[in-house]
Amino acid sequence: MKTIKNIAIAAGLTIAALPALAQAQDGEIGYAKGSLAYDALVAGDNEAAVQKLEGERLTDPAVMINLGQAYARTGRPGDAAKMFMAAMNSNRSFDLVLADGQVVNSRKAAEIALNSLNGRLASR
Template identity: 75%
Template sequence: MKNTRIIALTMGLAVIASPGLAQSPEGEIGYAKGALAYDALMAGENEAAVAKLERGSLKDPAVMINLGQAYVRTGRTGDAAKMFMAAMNSNRSFDVVLSDGTILDSRKAAETALSNLNGRLASR
């Protein structure tokens, strides 16, 4: 069963290209401030985001997707792919709000992130 919880995630080509895009005033809807390391990711503090997210619930698709993004930004592409695949295959899914305002199912968001990662790796 799909939850209808909406959260803010920092992912997608738009964030990689333009980290200052629109964000929710809270940054993390439905989570304690900082739980998804949204502010750290938006500020480019990627190592801090990794440290914060690795202490979070690695069963939560939102945490997995944002951790995957932090891994991409720190060069850990293999770990990023694992996080995106885990989020895609999670038994939990819900709608997420991307930093550009797009709303996607968490599984689709993870699939998009993995596709973006694969595209970036293929273009090297």
């Protein structure tokens, strides 16, 4: 049986969908409260998310993806891409529940996030 974990903002999901989800669940299923910086990301406190996630295990794809999102939001697209690629290439993978409720493999979530980042950069 695969473990399903939850991730906050993976794949560049729109903020509009997040407040309802934040009320519906704690946002960090299978993790200690705050370990994915879910609340900080939802609140748009991206610097706090970066500080929190840089102190976490960077071997966990969920942490890497959320840190990548925080990096992207703070103007660090190169660091964001590195985190998404590390999550894609991680020797660990598991299913994640995205902020929109979609369940995807962590590698796929990282790929979606990287593609979204590349699309935003290309449209500048």
